[in-house]
Amino acid sequence: MKIIKQAIAGTLESSDLLVKVAPSDKERRDVVIKSEVIKQFGKQINRVVTDTLDRLSVSSGEIEIEDKGALDCVIRARVQAAILRGCGSEELDWEKLS
Amino acid sequence: MKLRRSMLFVPGENAGMLSTSFVYKPDSVMFDLEDAVSPSEKDAARLMVYQALGHPAYREIERVVRINELNTEFGLKDLEAAVRGRADVVRLPKTENAEEIHALEAHVARIETACGRPVGETKLMAAIESASGVVNAVAIATASPRMMAIALAGFDYLVDMHTTRSRDGWEPELFYARAAVLHAARSAHIDAFDVAYGNVNDDEGFLREVKIAKQLGFNGKSLIHPKQIELLHKAYEPTEAEIAHAKRVITAADEAHRKGLGVVSLDGKMVDPPVIDEAEMVLQMAAAS
Numbered sequence: 353m354k355i356i357k358q359a360i361a362g363t364l365e366s367s368d369l370l371v372k373v374a375p376s377d378k379e380r381r382d383v384v385i386k387s388e389v390i391k392q393f394g395k396q397i398n399r400v401v402t403d404t405l406d407r408l409s410v411s412s413g414e415i416e417i418e419d420k421g422a423l424d425c426v427i428r429a430r431v432q433a434a435i436l437r438g439c440g441s442e443e444l445d446w447e448k449l450s
Numbered sequence: 451m452k453l454r455r456s457m458l459f460v461p462g463e464n465a466g467m468l469s470t471s472f473v474y475k476p477d478s479v480m481f482d483l484e485d486a487v488s489p490s491e492k493d494a495a496r497l498m499v500y501q502a503l504g505h506p507a508y509r510e511i512e513r514v515v516r517i518n519e520l521n522t523e524f525g526l527k528d529l530e531a532a533v534r535g536r537a538d539v540v541r542l543p544k545t546e547n548a549e550e551i552h553a554l555e556a557h558v559a560r561i562e563t564a565c566g567r568p569v570g571e572t573k574l575m576a577a578i579e580s581a582s583g584v585v586n587a588v589a590i591a592t593a594s595p596r597m598m599a600i601a602l603a604g605f606d607y608l609v610d611m612h613t614t615r616s617r618d619g620w621e622p623e624l625f626y627a628r629a630a631v632l633h634a635a636r637s638a639h640i641d642a643f644d645v646a647y648g649n650v651n652d653d654e655g656f657l658r659e660v661k662i663a664k665q666l667g668f669n670g671k672s673l674i675h676p677k678q679i680e681l682l683h684k685a686y687e688p689t690e691a692e693i694a695h696a697k698r699v700i701t702a703a704d705e706a707h708r709k710g711l712g713v714v715s716l717d718g719k720m721v722d723p724p725v726i727d728e729a730e731m732v733l734q735m736a737a738a739s
Binding site: 361362364366367368369400422423425426428429430432433434437444446449450 | 465494497500530
């Protein structure tokens with residue numbers, strides 16, 4: 353999927369996260385993750401984000417994440433929502449979302 | 451028999467509640483994609499609910515998804531998320547007639563087939579929120595073998611009836627609807643949920659309403675706040691005398707079964723099968739309290 357516009361999903365409330373995505377001229381994915389629990393769960397958060405982006409075939413774009421202690425399922429949902437909004441996509445491929 | 455005293459509303463867009471609601475151990479959790487979610491956040495809420503349905507912590511709790519009405523731009527998309535996410539139950543709001551259940555059932559079967567779920571696995575329930583819905587309650591309750599419950603939703607119903615909620619008595623404005631919905635559910639052999647109580651700071655009023663619902667025979671209530679779960683479960687807790695009687699009924703039934711007797715008797719009186727079912731439910735409720 354190709355990010356064609358800036359988009360945002362989520363909140364900065366506890367147990368949630370804010371995901372911002374934007375198009376990029378570079379042929380790579382730049383992911384920045386900030387989290388209150390980065391020391392304890394940084395690797396896990398990164399793994400969930402990377403897996404979610406891989407499944408959606410996102411190969412380029414800027415992705416900025418501010419996590420407030422969200423569960424994996426919430427991280428996955430928020431990243432998906434931001435990417436789908438950024439791609440202007442209405443059609444969902446459920447195989448890629450599971 | 452599934453215990454269904456409490457069905458907790460969880461707004462589909464609320465990450466905090468989605469992440470913690472299982473802690474309060476409601477009998478059923480209802481992820482809401484309808485009224486609790488603004489139109490601009492429906493897409494995100496749908497993904498949140500889809501992901502939450504797969505969370506291991508919800509495995510022990512019945513998972514219900516309230517979708518938007520099928521004649522809205524959101525309804526079918528919500529249904530895709532619910533069925534593909536393997537929700538146990540889909541709750542249709544503002545149900546007015548049996549045709550709406552038939553339409554819902556056809557879409558659910560189509561999605562089950564598309565995603566490899568056994569056809570018929572997803573159960574359905576209808577919320578009745580209008581005079582038409584109340585009048586058609588029997589047809590709605592019996593519209594599909596997938597139906598597992600109907601729920602009365604008070605807010606829209608009372609607007610439709612040109613009245614408001616009284617707070618200090620036996621709520622005569624809801625009497626006919628409660629009785630009609632409950633009779634429809636019982637005649638269809640499915641469960642019935644009473645209305646949600648909106649004032650979460652009024653425990654006394656909530657418990658007064660629980661008492662009415664329990665005495666009428668409702669299985670339980672729709673709940674809008676986790677603090678109402680414990681109050682409700684406590685109110686539905688069987689008394690020591692009820693538990694002792696239920697144990698005696700079950701012992702008598704087991705003994706008759708062991709002896710190969712077709713008729714169960716206790717203290718010289720015949721015990722009908724519905725009494726045995728009721729005794730099992732009492733013991734189940736006691737164990738869950």
